[in-house]
Amino acid sequence: MEYKLLRDTFVEVNLDNIKYNIIQVKNFIGHNVAIAAVIKANAYGHGAIQIAPVLIENGADILAVATLSEGLELRNEFNDYEILIMGYTPDSYLEIAVSKNLTLTIFSLKQAKILNKLAKKLNKKPGIHIKYNTGFNRLGYKDLPESINEIIAIINLKNIEVEGIFSHLALKNNVEDKIQYKRLVNAIAKIEKHTTPLKYKHICDSIGTVLHPEYHLTMVRPGAILYGLESEGKGIIDLKQAMVFKTKISHITKLEVGEGISYGYRWTAERKSKIGTIPVGYADGYPRNLYQKGIVTINGKRVPVIGVICMDQCMIDLTDVTNPKVGDEVIIFADGANNTLTVNEISILAGTNKNEIVSRIARRIPRVYIKDKKVFKICDYLTKK
Ligand SMILES: *Cc1c(COP(=O)(O)O)cnc(C)c1O
Numbered sequence: 001m002e003y004k005l006l007r008d009t010f011v012e013v014n015l016d017n018i019k020y021n022i023i024q025v026k027n028f029i030g031h032n033v034a035i036a037a038v039i040k041a042n043a044y045g046h047g048a049i050q051i052a053p054v055l056i057e058n059g060a061d062i063l064a065v066a067t068l069s070e071g072l073e074l075r076n077e078f079n080d081y082e083i084l085i086m087g088y089t090p091d092s093y094l095e096i097a098v099s100k101n102l103t104l105t106i107f108s109l110k111q112a113k114i115l116n117k118l119a120k121k122l123n124k125k126p127g128i129h130i131k132y133n134t135g136f137n138r139l140g141y142k143d144l145p146e147s148i149n150e151i152i153a154i155i156n157l158k159n160i161e162v163e164g165i166f167s168h169l170a171l172k173n174n175v176e177d178k179i180q181y182k183r184l185v186n187a188i189a190k191i192e193k194h195t196t197p198l199k200y201k202h203i204c205d206s207i208g209t210v211l212h213p214e215y216h217l218t219m220v221r222p223g224a225i226l227y228g229l230e231s232e233g234k235g236i237i238d239l240k241q242a243m244v245f246k247t248k249i250s251h252i253t254k255l256e257v258g259e260g261i262s263y264g265y266r267w268t269a270e271r272k273s274k275i276g277t278i279p280v281g282y283a284d285g286y287p288r289n290l291y292q293k294g295i296v297t298i299n300g301k302r303v304p305v306i307g308v309i310c311m312d313q314c315m316i317d318l319t320d321v322t323n324p325k326v327g328d329e330v331i332i333f334a335d336g337a338n339n340t341l342t343v344n345e346i347s348i349l350a351g352t353n354k355n356e357i358v359s360r361i362a363r364r365i366p367r368v369y370i371k372d373k374k375v376f377k378i379c380d381y382l383t384k385k
Contacts, residue, residue: 003378008248009280010366013046015376017240018054021226024237026059029209033216034200035059036084038223039074040066045285045361046227046243047379049077050369055226056081062103062200064221068093071102084129086221088139094118103127103163107140112154119159129164129200130154132187134180136168143183148190155195164200164219165191169208171232177208181215207231229343229354241343243358245332245365249298251277252318252326261315262307266291274318276303278330281312285361286332287350294349297331297340298324333357 025035037060043051052063052074063078065071066087074083084103091114097104098118106112106128119126130151133140141147155162167184169177184203192198202219204212209220210233224231228241255261255269278296282288286309294305294314298321306317318324334340343354350357366380 003380003383005366005368005378006380006382007279007364007366008250009278009284010246010368011045011361012244012246012368012370013050014240014242014244015051015054015369015371016373017228017242018046018051018226019058021228021239021242022055022058022060024239025209025220025222025225028237029213029216029220032218034061034219036062036064036200036202036219036221037226038064038086038205038221040064040070040086040223041359042070044223044227044229044355045358047367047369048074050367050377050379051226052078052081061219068097068102071097072100075100075102082127086129095122098122098124098126101126103129105129105131105139105166106154107131107133109150109153112157112160116157116159125159125161127161127163128154129166130162132165132167132184134167134183134203135176136170136180138168140167143187148187151187151191152194155191162198164202165198166200166202166219166221169203169205169212169215171207177212177215181212185217207233210236224355227358229358241335243343243361244334245361246334247278247280247330247332249276249316249318249324249326249328249330250279250313252324253277260307262310264308267307267315271319274321274324275306276316276318276324276330277313278316279313280332281310281314283311283362284365285357286314287352287357287360290346290350295341295346297334297338298328300338302339302341303330 037055039048042048062082062084064084064086071083071085086105089104131140133142200219201217204220206222206225209222228239230239253275255273259269261267280286288309295302303316305314307315331340333343333346336342343357347354347357363381369377
């Protein structure tokens with residue numbers, strides 16, 4: 001059955017743009033570097049299950065997620081594909097990860113031994129990547145001689161396969177990035193004196209990939225750039241933003257001078273005003289702190305969001321809009337054409353970054369997928385797939 005849109009507030013996700021972006025990344029990194037396509041957080045709000053096939057068809061070697069449940073969600077749909085969980089998986093969850101052939105991130109010999117035992121019991125040989133901490137100090141082995149010894153011991157365990165080693169750049173500046181990179185490659189050199197070469201060595205996220213081609217090693221882990229969220233080094237890779245966020249006017253009301261709007265009447269009319277309501281609020285992922293800063297676009301005209309943003313709705317000042325009507329399209333963000341805000345611009349207004357804006361688009365926002373310039377699929381939480 002063709003699934004119908006059930007809400008005026010929705011995001012469009014352009015799969016053609018995602019395809020375009022991964023091809024650009026692929027061309028930029030060349031054939032000798034693999035891609036771990038980062039689709040954690042439901043592919044930054046774009047919908048991991050829907051995005052993954054486009055990435056797989058166009059050159060992703062590994063799908064990378066943050067958590068076990070994200071890995072399991074993908075495993076249900078993509079039986080054979082390599083899925084890397086980049087976060088920490090506690091011991092009590094290892095069994096399900098192994099039984100579902102998920103690749104784990106490990107950074108202790110103690111856990112590696114538990115995994116090794118479990119693997120033997122389950123008659124499996126799970127793949128793992130070692131996390132090496134080169135300075136970010138989030139997860140991973142500290143850059144110390146005893147860490148090298150532990151990693152070699154892990155590699156020597158019989159029932160697990162160490163497929164990779166990786167670190168994460170803090171992106172403080174070029175000097176610090178280089179120090180981090182050097183720490184990783186020096187550690188790898190010491191490890192590989194005692195073992196066969198590791199397959200996947202990686203340190204670059206999107207910004208690292210774009211700014212530091214010399215640090216690509218054998219794999220990169222781009223996230224944001226796959227969705228066309230341009231990082232620093234704008235223009236080095238040509239990208240197309242994949243997500244557009246839209247709604248429609250649900251109500252229009254006229255105010256006399258002095259009448260208030262929303263909680264606390266924190267906005268009051270200084271002139272006779274025409275106020276529109278739009279059915280989007282902070283529970284949809286529209287940041288509440290856009291109070292006094294929010295802007296939407298109607299028919300190519302920028303319109304201010306006024307009053308306190310509610311959980312499910314907010315108000316806009318239509319006084320200067322010619323003949324607005326209930327049902328008129330309102331663009332919350334798009335690609336910047338026709339006076340729309342980009343994800344970048346709205347993130348600056350909200351005092352956050354682009355990834356936070358898209359990854360917090362709520363589950364109750366339907367996703368409309370565009371492929372070959374046509375509506376390809378509509379998904380919301382009533383959709384099974
Ligand atoms: C999220 C994440 C990435 C991707 O980050 P982007 O900045 O979106 O490219 C890469 N590596 C790790 C370990 C991550 O957690």
